[in-house]
Structure formats: structure tokens, C-alpha cells
Amino acid sequence: MERRHHSQSHSQRQQGRNHFSSSSSNQSRSNNRFSFPKSSSSSSSANDVRDRRRETQEEKQEEAIVGTCPFMCPEAERLQRQRLRDLAVFERLHGDPRNSSPALAVKKFCRTMSAKEVRASDVRPLPVLEETLNYLLSLLDSTEHPFEVIHDFVFDRTRSVRQDLIMQNIVNDKAINMFEKIVKFHVISHHKLRSSCSSSSISPLHYLNLEQLTKALTSLYNLYEANWSSKPIHEKEAEFRSFYVLLHLDSNGQPVGESLSLWFRHVPSPIIKSKEMWFARQALRYFQMGNYRRFLSTVAAEASYLQYCIIEPYIDEVRSLALCCIHNCYYKLHPYPLGHLSKVLMMEESDVELFCNAYGLQTCIDELGNKLLPTKQTTFCRPKGGLQNYSFLGFQQLGRQIEL
Amino acid sequence: MSMGEAHRRITDYLNRFSDAVSSQDVASLKQLLSFSSNSPSLLSLADSLNVFQDANRLIKQSDNYSPFADITVPLFRSLQHYRTGNLVDAYLAFEKSANAFIQEFRNWESAWALEALYVIAYEIRVLAERADRELASNGKSPEKLKAAGSFLMKVFGVLALGTVHLCRSVIRSIETARIFDFEEFPKRDKVTYMYYTGRLEVFNENFPAADQKLSYALINCNPRSEANIRSVSAVLIVMILKYLIPVKLSIGILPKDWLLEKYNLVEYSNIVQALRRGDLRLLRHALEEHEDQFLRSGVYLVLEKLELQVYQRLFKKIYIIQKQKDPSKAHQMKLDVIVKALKWLEMDMDVDEVECIVAILIHKNLVKGYFAHKSKVVVLSKQDPFPKLNGKPVNS
Numbered sequence: 001m002e003r004r005h006h007s008q009s010h011s012q013r014q015q016g017r018n019h020f021s022s023s024s025s026n027q028s029r030s031n032n033r034f035s036f037p038k039s040s041s042s043s044s045s046a047n048d049v050r051d052r053r054r055e056t057q058e059e060k061q062e063e064a065i066v067g068t069c070p071f072m073c074p075e076a077e078r079l080q081r082q083r084l085r086d087l088a089v090f091e092r093l094h095g096d097p098r099n100s101s102p103a104l105a106v107k108k109f110c111r112t113m114s115a116k117e118v119r120a121s122d123v124r125p126l127p128v129l130e131e132t133l134n135y136l137l138s139l140l141d142s143t144e145h146p147f148e149v150i151h152d153f154v155f156d157r158t159r160s161v162r163q164d165l166i167m168q169n170i171v172n173d174k175a176i177n178m179f180e181k182i183v184k185f186h187v188i189s190h191h192k193l194r195s196s197c198s199s200s201s202i203s204p205l206h207y208l209n210l211e212q213l214t215k216a217l218t219s220l221y222n223l224y225e226a227n228w229s230s231k232p233i234h235e236k237e238a239e240f241r242s243f244y245v246l247l248h249l250d251s252n253g254q255p256v257g258e259s260l261s262l263w264f265r266h267v268p269s270p271i272i273k274s275k276e277m278w279f280a281r282q283a284l285r286y287f288q289m290g291n292y293r294r295f296l297s298t299v300a301a302e303a304s305y306l307q308y309c310i311i312e313p314y315i316d317e318v319r320s321l322a323l324c325c326i327h328n329c330y331y332k333l334h335p336y337p338l339g340h341l342s343k344v345l346m347m348e349e350s351d352v353e354l355f356c357n358a359y360g361l362q363t364c365i366d367e368l369g370n371k372l373l374p375t376k377q378t379t380f381c382r383p384k385g386g387l388q389n390y391s392f393l394g395f396q397q398l399g400r401q402i403e404l
Numbered sequence: 405m406s407m408g409e410a411h412r413r414i415t416d417y418l419n420r421f422s423d424a425v426s427s428q429d430v431a432s433l434k435q436l437l438s439f440s441s442n443s444p445s446l447l448s449l450a451d452s453l454n455v456f457q458d459a460n461r462l463i464k465q466s467d468n469y470s471p472f473a474d475i476t477v478p479l480f481r482s483l484q485h486y487r488t489g490n491l492v493d494a495y496l497a498f499e500k501s502a503n504a505f506i507q508e509f510r511n512w513e514s515a516w517a518l519e520a521l522y523v524i525a526y527e528i529r530v531l532a533e534r535a536d537r538e539l540a541s542n543g544k545s546p547e548k549l550k551a552a553g554s555f556l557m558k559v560f561g562v563l564a565l566g567t568v569h570l571c572r573s574v575i576r577s578i579e580t581a582r583i584f585d586f587e588e589f590p591k592r593d594k595v596t597y598m599y600y601t602g603r604l605e606v607f608n609e610n611f612p613a614a615d616q617k618l619s620y621a622l623i624n625c626n627p628r629s630e631a632n633i634r635s636v637s638a639v640l641i642v643m644i645l646k647y648l649i650p651v652k653l654s655i656g657i658l659p660k661d662w663l664l665e666k667y668n669l670v671e672y673s674n675i676v677q678a679l680r681r682g683d684l685r686l687l688r689h690a691l692e693e694h695e696d697q698f699l700r701s702g703v704y705l706v707l708e709k710l711e712l713q714v715y716q717r718l719f720k721k722i723y724i725i726q727k728q729k730d731p732s733k734a735h736q737m738k739l740d741v742i743v744k745a746l747k748w749l750e751m752d753m754d755v756d757e758v759e760c761i762v763a764i765l766i767h768k769n770l771v772k773g774y775f776a777h778k779s780k781v782v783v784l785s786k787q788d789p790f791p792k793l794n795g796k797p798v799n800s
Contacts, residue, residue: 261607261702272699285708290768293760325763331776331783344756 064169067123072132073105074122081105088153090139106132109160124164126174133161133178137185148205151189155209158182162216171226173234179220180236184306186213187243191309195389217243238274239304241267245280246310249287250317260284279303287314292322296346300393315392319345323359327375335372338363348391355390358383410452414459417449418469421476428516434523437479439486439498440530450487453480474504486531495528495535495548502528502555525559528552557593595621599644606647607702611654611797618648642667650706653679656713656793671697675707682718685749687711712798715761716770718745719782720790735773735789739780755780768798 071078078100081087085097091106093099107124124132136154162182165175186209193206217240224237248260264272271277279302286295295318299311322345326336341356342349353363353371360379363371417436424433439446453459459480463469469476482497502524509517529552536546602617622644649659649672658680664673674690677683691698691707698704719737722745727734743758753761762782765771772785 259607259609261609261705264699264704265702267699269696284705285711288705288709289711290764291757291760292764293757321767322760325760325767329763329766329775331774331778334776334778336777344760 065118065120065123065167067125067128067164067168068120069107069122069124070128071102071105072124072128072135073100073102073107074124075102077107077122078102078105081108089145089149090153106136106157107160107164109156109163118167123167124161125168126165126170129161129164130174130178133158133181136161137181140185140188147192151193151205151209154185155189155212158185159212162219166219171223173227173231176220176223176227176234179216179223180240183213183216183220183240183243186210186216187306187309191312194312214247217247232268233270238271238276239306241271242274242276242280242307243310245277245284246307249284249311249314276304276307279307283311287318290321290325292318292325293344296322296344300346312392316390319347319355319390320359323356323361326373327359327361327377327380330375332374332376335364335366335374338371338373341373342393346393348393351390354388358388405451405455407456410456411462413449413452414456414462417445418463418466418476421472422468425472425517430517430519433517433520437520437523437527439483439527446483447487450483453484454487472508475501475508477501478504482531491531491535491538492548495531495552498528498531499551499555503558506558521559525556528555553593557596591624595625595640598624599640602644603647603702606651606706609706611651614647614651615655618644618651622648638667642669645669646701647703650703653710653713654706654797655795657795675710678714679710679717682714682716682721683749684711684714684718684746684751687714709798712765712768712770713793715765716790718742719765719771723784723789735784735786737782737784739782742782770798 081091082098082100087097087100087105091100091104093101093104107122136157139150139154142150161178165178189209190206190213193203193209220240221244224234224241227234244263245260248263267277279298282298283295283303286292286298296315299308299315303311326341326344330336338349338352342352345352345355347355349371356363356373360381361373361377362379363373365371420432421436423429424436435441435443436446456462460477463473463476463480478497478501482494482501485491485494485497505521505524509521529549532548532552535548539546539548598617598621602614602621605611605614605617622641625640625644645659645663645667646669649669652659653675658676659672661673661676664670664676671690671694674686674693678687678690687710691704695704698707719742722737722741723734726737726741739755739758739762742762743753743755746753746758759775759777759780762771762775766773766775769791771782772787772789772791773783775782
């Protein structure tokens with residue numbers, strides 16, 4: 001098995017470790033009275049995290065495998081799956097469930113065993129992984145199969161690509177590029193899978209996709225940090241960092257991972273000042289405040305397509321809040337014009353009526369034929385099933401941004 | 405036992421230790437640290453150490469074992485003392501090993517070894533108790549349990565600092581693990597603990613819990629004894645206040661000016677002023693001016709949320725002015741008037757947005773009343789139209 005040669009000498013690495021442990025023993029010396037940290041300044045805590053991560057990175061380098069598999073799928077695996085008829089639709093040669101080819105078979109994800117037991121011939125080197133990923137993403141354009149089927153295949157096979165990258169400890173620009181593409185896939189799936197499921201409970205596919213989205217995103221952030229010394233800011237880093245904020249708008253929900261307050265502490269300054277992060281922070285601010293008007297109009301005006309895909313579930317929540325507010329806080333004798341409601345909710349007027357109906361509310365018509373929503377109806381209730389998908393005014397602009 | 409057998413048992417233990425760490429196997433690691441379990445393998449290891457006296461050299465000369473020398477060397481010493489019944493020496497050595505373990509724990513990327521840390525915390529307490537009994541029986545003062553407490557506080561410090569990603573359930577499980585009785589420990593350690601966990605509550609936006617913990621820390625860090633601003637106590641007070649003030653502001657309690665002046669907490673003065681005056685422009689300006697500092701300390705998002713309270717205060721001021729002009733009409737506020745007030749504060753907001761803010765304030769019970777859409781008038785309740793927060797955060 002080939003082993004990557006570690007460029008830094010052993011003694012240099014020792015030095016790195018000693019430097020770190022001496023600073024922490026400084027802390028223990030001042031520990032006699034109170035064990036407060038020396039300073040909570042920004043640079044020291046963010047740099048500490050980076051230093052520590054870089055160190056373990058260097059140690060990982062020493063043990064990383066170098067893959068030698070020249071195909072998208074190791075030959076042994078392909079032959080075995082052919083025998084067992086374990087071929088996905090996309091892998092079948094002329095539709096034959098017993099036959100594949102090196103151009104069609106792609107390595108499946110399987111939970112591994114420690115790195116020590118993996119053979120180099122089963123692991124694909126970087127150029128092969130790049131080709132594999134491009135091939136997988138090209139399948140997303142296919143119209144022959146329903147989206148869930150394509151998603152399922154690409155989901156699994158990109159997971160294996162990620163695994164091969166991590167096992168070989170590839171942490172350069174190209175790895176960043178690949179992880180960005182994979183995160184993008186998960187983000188778009190997050191949107192598409194939502195549109196296709198109509199039940200109120202989030203479909204398992206959707207949930208699992210979100211889980212991998214988060215994992216891939218975390219790996220991507222680690223890569224950004226690992227490359228910090230050679231290239232402080234990557235072109236798309238601001239946008240991909242903003243996804244974390246948009247995924248955690250509802251901080252009062254489940255405490256997933258780090259709270260946003262903690263997370264922001266380690267974000268580099270240029271990222272915080274970026275346009276994409278500014279948008280995410282504004283969205284967060286409006287969402288937490290309940291400012292539905294600004295939330296919806298800002299999303300329509302400033303979200304990128306990917307940001308929209310992530311923030312989409314919150315749009316319905318905010319609309320729900322808006323309806324709640326208008327319904328509960330407005331004067332009973334002044335019914336609310338649907339035309340205006342459509343502007344507030346950023347929804348087509350025809351959808352607005354359906355939206356109100358889903359909340360048990362009836363609309364009425366005035367003498368001039370305008371549709372109105374009487375407030376403080378006693379039939380107001382939360383929709384029991386899920387909400388259908390409603391239009392979002394401003395989505396048309398976003399549609400133009402799609403490029404895969 | 406022969407020399408060879410002893411040597412074999414020692415290397416066996418050391419191999420299991422380094423394997424457990426490299427494969428992040430906390431279950432195996434736990435067993436290697438649990439002295440009080442009196443497991444046969446640990447007891448025979450102790451015996452082996454007495455036969456093969458040169459374990460230290462063995463550890464330091466091997467590439468596999470030397471990375472953990474700071475942990476294993478004192479651990480072995482402690483085990484030997486434990487076996488021969490010298491509990492005080494066993495405690496001292498174990499404490500040294502435990503400190504080294506914490507340093508390593510902080511280096512590891514995740515909290516995989518958390519359960520091993522629990523075991524160490526438990527063992528250190530048991531050893532401390534037995535050491536104290538030995539001291540007392542020899543007529544000396546039993547102070548090892550107190551020392552163990554300091555160690556435990558360090559553990560919580562590491563965990564609560566947020567350098568390790570932990571979810572709330574883990575912190576809760578530490579607090580209920582009954583490893584120790586909180587009240588038994590020295591005040592300064594309680595203050596430390598409350599500071600760290602209180603801060604964590606701030607990050608997770610649990611304001612009532614944050615208030616309780618940080619207030620405890622503040623009250624108990626001896627405010628009366630500090631003579632001048634540079635004393636240790638004063639420094640601590642500032643650190644606690646940096647987190648306590650945002651919490652208090654969130655539940656509607658404003659600090660007095662003298663407090664901010666005394667401890668030089670200038671970053672908060674404009675925010676407090678903005679809340680008092682209903683001055684949105686000042687709030688936004690203050691957040692912008694100290695944005696970096698607030699983001700790094702982790703209170704930015706908390707302070708940002710004060711915006712709604714500032715709106716409430718602004719409306720209240722308008723109401724008071726109207727009441728002075730014409731008491732009979734005061735409870736009806738035209739939307740136009742609010743829009744004008746905001747324009748005067750250089751806040752660029754259209755009528756729809758102001759209407760939205762009004763609706764939100766009513767919805768969150770910061771304003772009592774309703775909104776007449778056709779006439780664009782907010783009709784306020786005649787009684788208590790601007791309820792105070794009364795120690796509760798604005799409800800979501």
C-alpha cells in the first residue's frame with residue numbers, strides 16, 4: 001500500500017506540538033485563583049481553532065492512503081454487483097440488470113471499517129474522483145427518470161466520492177471545488193424533494209438529504225480552514241458560509257450543533273462583511289423579529305438561487321406568522337383586501353385564497369367585486385396536513401440564476 | 405510473577421491505551437482509568453509495576469507510548485500508591501495525570517472521550533475522599549476533596565468554553581451526574597462554574613437560566629472587597645457584566661449609568677440609551693460601531709433582538725406626547741404619525757413595513773390594541789397599552 005510522504009520533518013511537527021502545549025501550560029499556571037481564560041479576543045480563539053485543526057491535519061497526512069483505482073467503480077465491486085444483480089438503473093448496460101461497464105458503474109457508499117483495512121486499489125485518486133463527480137452531476141439533467149430516482153443514486157454515489165476524498169486526506173483547492181459542487185447538489189435537492197412531496201411529514205429522502213447537506217457543509221468549512229494559510233478566502237466561501245446561518249434561522253427549534261452565536265465567533269472578518277453573509281444576517285434578523293414584510297421582500301430581492309432553496313421552508317413559516325398577525329390583530333370591521341395580502345405574503349392572489357382556506361378562513365367579496373379576508377374569524381386553525389406549494393413572487397428572477 | 409510477565413502486562417496496558425485513543429474507543433479507555441472498580445487487570449498491573457520498576461523509561465523511550473507520557477507516568481505511580489494503600493500520594497499522582505488528560509482532551513477535535521472524562525472526575529473524587537480520611541486519621545487537615553473540586557471546575561471550564569462542540573443534553577447530564585455536591589465547593593469555584601455555564605446559556609438564548617447563573621456569579625465574586633478598577637475582582641465583574649447586561653436588557657431591565665461608567669462598559673451605553681429613548685437609529689449605530697466585539701463575544705444576536713423593545717418605547721413616547729396634547733384622542737395613533745417619527749429618526753421604512761411592525765408588536769403583546777386597516781389607525785387599549793416585560797423575554 002502506498003503511503004503519502006509527509007513533507008514536514010518529524011522534528012518540525014514536534015515543535016508545532018510543543019508550541020501549542022506550552023501556551024496551554026501557561027494557562028494552567030495562572031490557574032491558581034480563577035480559571036478564567038486569558039482573553040476572549042477574536043484572533044486568539046479563531047487562530048487556536050485553526051492551529052489545532054491544521055496540526056491534526058498534518059498528522060492525518062502521514063497515514064493517508066493513496067488510491068489507485070482507475071475506474072469510477074473498482075473492478076472487483078462491479079463484477080460482484082453484476083453477479084448479485086445489485087446494479088442501479090443508471091449502471092445497467094442496455095437495461096440489463098446483470099451487466100454493467102466501467103463507463104456506467106460507480107462505486108457505492110459503504111460504511112467503512114477503519115482506514116487500515118482499505119485497499120488502495122479500491123480507492124479512486126483525485127482525477128478519477130473529479131471525473132466521477134462530473135458524470136454524476138450530469139445525470140441530474142436527465143428527464144428519463146423521476147427526480148427521486150436520480151437523486152437517490154447521485155446521493156449515494158457522491159457520498160462515496162466524499163468518503164474517498166476524506167480517506168486520502170485530499171484537502172486542496174480541487175477538494176474544495178468538489179465539495180462545493182456536492183453541497184450545491186444537496187441544496188437543490190432540498191428544494192426539489194420538498195416540491196415533490198405533498199404530505200405534512202417531511203419525507204425520509206428529504207430528511208436524509210438535509211443530514212448529508214449538513215455533513216458535507218461541515219467538511220467544506222474544515223477544508224476552507226485547512227487552506228487558510230495558503231489562500232485565505234475562496235471565491236464562493238461567503239455564499240457557502242451563509243448557508244449555515246440560513247439553515248439555523250429557527251434557533252428556538254432543535255439545538256442542532258453549535259448555536260449561531262458560538263458559530264459566528266469563528267467566522268473570519270471578510271466573510272462577515274460579504275454581501276452573501278449580510279443577506280443571511282438580515283434574513284435572520286427579520287425572521288427572529290417577526291418582520292414578515294421585510295423578510296419576504298428581502299428574500300425576493302437579494303437571495304441567490306441556492307440561498308432561496310435553503311430558506312424556502314421558512315418562507316411558509318413567515319407567511320403563516322403574517323396571516324396570524326393580520327388575522328388576530330386587525331380590526332374586525334375592516335376586512336383585509338386579498339390584493340394587499342398577496343403583496344404582503346408575496347404570493348399570487350389565487351394562491352392567497354387557497355392559503356387562507358388551509359387555515360380555516362373564508363374570504364368574501366365586496367360590492368365592487370374585490371376579494372377580502374374578514375379578520376378574527378372563529379374558524380382559524382393551523383392546517384393539519386402540510387401546506388401545498390405556493391407561488392413566490394420574485395422566484396422568476398431567481399430562476400434565471402440556475403446554472404449547474 | 406516473573407520480570408518478563410510483568411513487562412508484558414505493562415506493555416499490554418500501554419498498547420490498549422494508545423489503541424483506544426487512536427481509534428477513539430471511549431469504552432475501552434474508560435476501563436483503563438477506573439481504579440475504584442478494583443478490576444483484576446488493574447490490580448495485576450499494579451503488581452507488575454512493583455516487579456518491573458522501570459516503567460517510566462519504557463514509556464518515554466517508545467514512540468507509541470511517549471505521546472501520552474504525561475498521562476500514563478503519573479497514572480502508574482498513582483496505581484502503585486493505591487495498591488499499597490497510600491491514598492494521599494495516590495490522589496496527588498492521579499490529579500497530575502488527570503490534568504494532563506484534560507490538556508489532551510482539549511487537543512482532540514471532538515468530545516469523543518467525554519465518558520472517560522466522567523470516569524476520571526468520579527475517580528478523582530473517590531480518591532480525594534479516601535485521601536482525606538487518611539489525612540484526618542493522621543491528625544492532618546483533610547483538603548484533598550477541595551482540590552478535587554478545583555479540578556472539576558476546570559473540567560466544566562473546558563466544556564463550557566465552547567472550544568468543544570457539545571449539545572445541551574450533554575451539559576445537562578454533567579450537571580445531574582451527581583459527581584459532586586455543588587454546595588461543598590469553595591465559592592471561587594462556584595463563581596467560575598456559574599460564569600461558564602451562564603455564558604453558555606446566553607449563547608443558547610436561555611435568558612432566565614442565564615440571568616440566574618450570571619447573577620449568582622456576580623453576587624458571589626465579592627464586589628465590596630475590590631478597591632480599584634484594576635483588582636482581580638473588578639476584572640471578574642467586568643467579564644460577568646459583559647454577558648449579564650445583554651441578558652438583563654432582554655428581559656427589560658436596564659443597568660444604571662453609574663454601573664456602566666464605573667466598569668467602563670462603553671459599548672453598552674448607547675444601547676441602553678436607545679432603549680430608554682426609543683431611538684432606533686442609535687441602536688443600529690451602536691450595533692454597527694461595536695459589531696466585531698459583539699460578534700466575537702457572542703452577544704450580537706442577543707442585542708439585535710432588542711429592536712422590538714426599542715419600537716415599543718418609541719410608540720410609548722408618541723402616545724405620551726399625544727396624551728399631553730389631547731387626552732381624549734391619545735389611544736388612537738395614526739400610522740402616519742409613526743411613519744413621520746421614524747423618518748425623523750432617518751429610518752427608511754414604507755407604510756406597509758410600519759404596519760407590519762405594529763402587527764408584530766400587538767402579536768407579541770408589546771402593545772395592547774388592534775389595527776384598523778382601512779383608516780390606518782392603531783387603536784390602543786385604554787388600560788396598560790404598553791405592558792412591561794416583567795422579567796420575561798419578549799415571547800416568540
